[in-house]
Amino acid sequence: MSEPSRFSPSRYSARIRAGMRDRVEEETAEESSVPAGHSGEAGRRLPDDFSKAAEDMRSYLSSPRGMTEEERREYGERLNRAVLGYAQERKEIMALVKDRLLKLRLHELPGMSGQYHSLADALFAEVIGLGVLELALQDRSGLEEIQVVGTRIYLMRGGCTERSSYSFQNLREVQRIQQNLVLYNNDRINPRKRWAEVMLRDGTRVTMTAFGFTSLPTLTLRFYNARAFRLQELTEQHYSTLTPEMVLMLQAVLTCRYNLVLIGPTGSGKTHLLKALIAELPDEERLVTLESRLEMMLGRDFPDKNVVEYETDEEDALHRPAQAFKLALRQSPQRIVHAEIRDEDANIYVRACTRGHAGSMTTVHASKLEDVPEAITDMCMLDGRAMNPDRLCKRIARYVTQIGIEMRLVDGKRRIVRMGEILWKEGEAELDEWAVYHSGVGWKLNSAPRAESCHRLAAAGYSLTEAGFGGLPLSATTELIERQCAGGGESGC
Secondary structure (H helix, E strand, C coil), X not given: CCCCCCXXXXXXXXXXXXXXXXXXXXXXXXXXXXXXXHHHHHCCCCCHHHHHXXXXXXXXXXXXXXXXXXXXXXXXXXXXXXXXXXXXXXXXXXXXXXXXXXXXXXCCCCCCCCCCCCHHHHHHHHHCCCCCHHHHCCCCCXXXXXXXXXXXXXXXXXXXXXXXXXXXXXXXXXXXXXXXXXXXXXXXXXXXECEEEEECCCCCEEEEECECCECCCEEEEECCCCCCCCCHHHHCCCCCCCCHHHHHXXXXXXXXXXXXXXXXXXXXXXXXXXXXXXXXXXXXXXXXEEECCCCCCHHHHXXXXXXXXXXXXXXXXXXXXXXXXXXXXXXXXXXXXXXXXXXXXXXXXXXXXXXXXXXXXXXXXXXXXXXXXXXXXXXXXXXXXXXXXXXXXXXXXXXXXXXXXXXXXXXXXXXXXXXXXXXXXXXXXXXXXXXXXXXXXXEEECCCCCHHHHHHHHHXXXXXXXXXXXXXXXXXXXXXXXXXXXXXXXXXX
16 A cells, blocks of 8 residues: 655645636626626626635724723724725725734735725725715715716705716625625625615714615715804705794794794704704703614713713613613703604603603604604504504604604705694694795795694793784783784694
8 A cells, every 4th residue: 555645735726726716717708708798797706715715804993902802893894894994994994904814814815906006906896885975085075975876876965866977897895895884894795685774973974875775886975074054044045944034043942942843854964953943952951862863962962961861772672762762861951862762662752742852853754744643653553552643643743743844855955844832733734834935936934823732822922023923012922912802712822
């Protein structure tokens, strides 16, 4: 029996290199045989050894670093900021890539593109780079969103979206960037989970979907612009969100502690208006905010305010909105700011507004302000409790959604298009309009609210003039209240 041959590292290395070379030649031949018209669907194919090196580097970078949870979170933050094009973080991650290659003693790989100066550059571009999106990111001025649908790219500035002159060459590039962007939370998009969402501390939000969940891969990068608006600033021509008279109305609403609700499509300026309203409140007033993702960043933009910010997770039983509400109500809030009423927390928010937390604010998805009480009622009924929907809807209109604000993008600006008091009359919700915007014309303001609201304003020390209405002095306000009360009915005192 012959002795087994001794293992030779050089012979083994030569055999591996020969196998790699054969695979590269086969893949090159396959790519050259693909018709030009199908290049977008087939996508760019990488040599197998480079693909493995890229996957190894992606796993290496996504592994947690740091002794504490805070250090690991900070590293994840740096990683995703590098992906999004921040210069300092890119330098730091590039140093890690080079260090990894030095330890592996890798300097080049067969089939590496000649456009890169080194293997480190090629792997960085594959694992971290955003491809053509980096060209779109060169002009960040006023950029609010980047929206990718398939290979198409759209840019949003000032609430207006337009098609970018840049686009991806193929869908594989979009999928690669999706994998890069989920490094932050060690997530993956795969056949079992065809979506991912990432949130950075600076407010940048990344949402993505894959084949099987949407017909084409999608990618939305929503950037947070750190601007702490004041109500008065929103009257300037650059914004034209409201008028000085409407500022007085909203300041009176805050002082009188009306419960307030905002509606409007995504990107219409609801969050900015909420922050502008919060900026008007005294710093010592206790606020509690509840969000599924921390977007308002009140603690950062208003460091002196007495605010507790909750970030809820609907998929975690211990940190769902309902649990956050229970804890929040025990922390002596004077106002509750709820980012958006959802199904399971609707009942708790209604109870909070009707049990001493006046002056609370929230947003709801509804087509018009008159539909808001019914929309919240529908959500409250989902928990299976035996409730009379008509009585509940009436209670919500009177005590939860007292003042309604509708925002939309009109005439190229984010504007308050309707604002007023939501009332319950003859079994349905109505809006006593205080201000309405007409496209191409401007705002039409009401001369005075209903009698009960006049009385509430007067009790808080406001005349109609000081509240932005028809210019009546305080003495005339009293006469108006008496005159309206004499009419009786639900609109009376």
